[in-house]
Amino acid sequence: MATAQQTAGPYWHMIDFPEWADTTRFGAEGARIALTGIIRDGEGAPVTDAMVEIWHADPEGRYDAAFQGFGRCRTDAEGRFRFTTLKPGPVPGRGNALQAPHVLIAIFARGLMRHLLTRLYFAGEPLNETDPLLALVPPARRPTLIARETAPGVWTLDIRLQGEGETVFLDV
Amino acid sequence: MSDPTPYARHAPGSQPPYDAPAYGSTHRRHPKQPLIRAPHTLTETTSPRLTPDRFPPEADMSRVNGKDALGQRIIVAGRVLDEAGRPVPHAMVEVWQANAAGRYHHPGDTHDAPLDPNFLGRARVFTDAEGWYRYTTIQPGAYPWRNHHNAWRPVHIHYSLFGAGFAQRMITQMYFPGDPLLPLDPIFNAVPDEAARNRLIAAFDLDLTVPEWALGYRFDIVLRGPAATPFEEEDHA
Numbered sequence: 001m002a003t004a005q006q007t008a009g010p011y012w013h014m015i016d017f018p019e020w021a022d023t024t025r026f027g028a029e030g031a032r033i034a035l036t037g038i039i040r041d042g043e044g045a046p047v048t049d050a051m052v053e054i055w056h057a058d059p060e061g062r063y064d065a066a067f068q069g070f071g072r073c074r075t076d077a078e079g080r081f082r083f084t085t086l087k088p089g090p091v092p093g094r095g096n097a098l099q100a101p102h103v104l105i106a107i108f109a110r111g112l113m114r115h116l117l118t119r120l121y122f123a124g125e126p127l128n129e130t131d132p133l134l135a136l137v138p139p140a141r142r143p144t145l146i147a148r149e150t151a152p153g154v155w156t157l158d159i160r161l162q163g164e165g166e167t168v169f170l171d172v
Numbered sequence: 173m174s175d176p177t178p179y180a181r182h183a184p185g186s187q188p189p190y191d192a193p194a195y196g197s198t199h200r201r202h203p204k205q206p207l208i209r210a211p212h213t214l215t216e217t218t219s220p221r222l223t224p225d226r227f228p229p230e231a232d233m234s235r236v237n238g239k240d241a242l243g244q245r246i247i248v249a250g251r252v253l254d255e256a257g258r259p260v261p262h263a264m265v266e267v268w269q270a271n272a273a274g275r276y277h278h279p280g281d282t283h284d285a286p287l288d289p290n291f292l293g294r295a296r297v298f299t300d301a302e303g304w305y306r307y308t309t310i311q312p313g314a315y316p317w318r319n320h321h322n323a324w325r326p327v328h329i330h331y332s333l334f335g336a337g338f339a340q341r342m343i344t345q346m347y348f349p350g351d352p353l354l355p356l357d358p359i360f361n362a363v364p365d366e367a368a369r370n371r372l373i374a375a376f377d378l379d380l381t382v383p384e385w386a387l388g389y390r391f392d393i394v395l396r397g398p399a400a401t402p403f404e405e406e407d408h409a
């Protein structure tokens with residue numbers, strides 16, 4: 001039996017290192033993108049004390065490459081996270097499926113007994129139509145997983161923990 | 173390309189629910205829609221390579237610039253294993269905690285207890301080839317947290333762990349044996365299974381205790397292991 005998880009609490013910033021929000025800091029080739037969004041709670045209030053982590057493949061869809069798509073970022077006073085990274089490529093899925101480019105997002109915070117996991121997909125990717133995970137999500141809720149390019153190279157996905165427009169979270 | 177081995181699903185009762193009514197902050201932060209069960213792909217079965225060259229270890233919280241922090245010096249050590257009993261080698265373990273007075277070195281902590289200039293309260297260590305980790309610190313103090321009248325957190329150290337797959341990623345808290353606050357704590361008691369709760373409590377360990385120097389505590393951590401059968405994922409899909 002795996003060890004029980006416990007909330008990260010309000011003081012997790014003891015392990016916040018702002019440079020971790022840039023996954024390219026050890027060197028990376030390719031165009032940088034920003035991944036950003038605001039996290040809100042069940043009343044629509046910004047979640048200002050969350051720890052957000054991302055994990056994704058490199059632009060060729062590889063997880064074992066030199067580029068390492070891992071980042072950590074705090075939400076600010078407006079509930080916003082912002083990462084600098086590279087846009088991932090398509091990744092093999094189970095069977096012979098091909099997954100659309102995506103970013104795994106983990107959210108830790110006070111009030112979250114354990115982290116929430118979700119995925120960020122990119123609007124306009126043809127593979128979104130056949131992505132095996134998106135296919136498991138009721139169509140009406142799929143938009144909660146699909147980031148839009150709100151400025152050149154800036155992909156925005158707001159996250160709602162609870163209530164109207166609640167983000168699809170994953171049981172991983 | 174063959175499919176990656178999925179991780180086992182969590183045993184019933186082993187993990188706290190998102191909706192834990194006695195812990196007020198969960199009220200507006202827990203999802204109300206059902207989670208979507210995600211098959212384990214490379215995204216879930218791979219993990220960042222967090223290595224000491226890029227993430228320098230710091231295994232001694234008990235002093236800053238050669239000056240000793242106040243409080244009871246302790247050594248905490250243990251093994252990180254998976255559910256199959258295999259060591260998790262070279263895993264990055266981050267820990268953070270309050271000082272001996274129950275105060276975090278954090279701008280958000282307004283508890284009326286003294287800061288200690290010689291205590292920061294965070295460390296980063298890596299497990300060895302056998303899954304062992306070890307760090308030195310001082311025993312933290314309990315602190316109030318306003319969840320309910322006269323609410324005090326039991327003494328604890330926060331842990332953050334990475335395994336071989338992101339599905340193993342987890343954050344937890346280590347508690348101390350005999351703490352009278354444990355039966356009163358909504359966070360500790362949100363774990364349904366009593367045995368699972370009690371495994372969050374470290375054990376005093378005389379073998380880890382260093383004469384004339386520091387008390388030793390043992391705290392082992394188990395990360396998710398491989399699914400029992402390769403078909404488990406499909407069975408539950």
Ligand SMILES: [Fe+2]
Pocket residue numbers: 009011270325328330
């Ligand atoms: Fe704490």
